[in-house]
């Protein structure tokens with residue numbers, strides 16, 4: 001009976017801690033998502049930096065903010081109308097019916113659409129984007145349209161050669177389109193916010209990172225970026241707060257880094273490894289959080305297969321906690337901020353929590369869709385790992 005009541009008490013503490021942790025994660029995500037999509041060359045990114053700085057300061061971390069130069073190509077206007085006959089027009093909704101590729105250069109006018117690529121004409125293609133793009137450039141078409149099941153937005157540091165519009169494959173057939181797309185180049189700056197917690201030994205340190213930037217807004221339509229990656233920043237902040245709460249048990253320094261300009265090509269993390277505030281050769285490892293809002297299908301660890309010894313140490317901690325989370329181990333890939341560290345020889349794992357409805361780089365990636373299914377056990381795992389002597 002005594003054991004039973006002890007067990008119940010432990011479970012109650014666990015449930016309470018889990019609930020209050022998720023509430024804090026939700027609050028951080030809501031605040032970060034209120035910032036106009038945290039776009040580059042936009043006040044949203046700057047406001048996100050200020051929010052993260054304040055949070056780290058209130059946790060009690062030592063702060064350091066680095067700025068780096070940033071070239072951004074920003075699409076300011078993207079309008080598209082379709083017509084079956086050139087008389088009756090329907091204006092398409094950005095984000096719902098169509099999305100321009102972030103590399104689309106300016107274009108303006110009325111066009112007849114072809115289903116084969118022809119010089120100077122618009123081409124509506126069913127092929128894979130990469131194949132269609134190469135063919136379209138070669139055929140010198142005016143612009144490319146792709147039918148797709150899901151619209152995925154992107155951003156770029158510069159315009160490319162060809163305007164590309166992805167349209168939903170549920171749209172009725174059309175023969176004419178009117179397009180109006182304008183973009184501008186911006187020379188601006190990006191920021192990395194690095195926050196340090198001091199451990200007992202400073203001759204060795206961890207880096208834990210998450211990018212705070214997202215795609216911003218186009219034509220007043222916001223890409224919220226709740227899962228990508230307000231969720232990762234929220235987990236980063238909560239991890240820092242939990243470790244600070246009992247800092248005496250922290251064996252090594254931990255650098256928490258909120259990276260900028262990930263969506264533009266890992267620019268912030270690349271800058272960090274090129275101007276490291278801590279010698280890279282003395283890092284124990286890098287842990288990157290990107291897409292942390294779900295977890296029904298477990299945890300994916302990108303890069304686990306590249307550093308098996310490092311991974312074994314990371315996973316040993318999970319096993320010691322008896323955390324029963326399904327794992328997907330993957331080879332590394334240049335798809336998030338762990339990669340510049342990996343290239344510099346630092347063992348680096350990119351964690352993401354799998355599951356959810358698959359909203360990615362679209363207008364549906366909103367705070368209320370996140371389930372936070374695996375966030376709490378994942379946090380406990382990371383916390384124990386960073387406390388491991």
Ligand SMILES: [Zn+2]
Nearest residue numbers: 228229290291
């Ligand atoms: Zn991301």
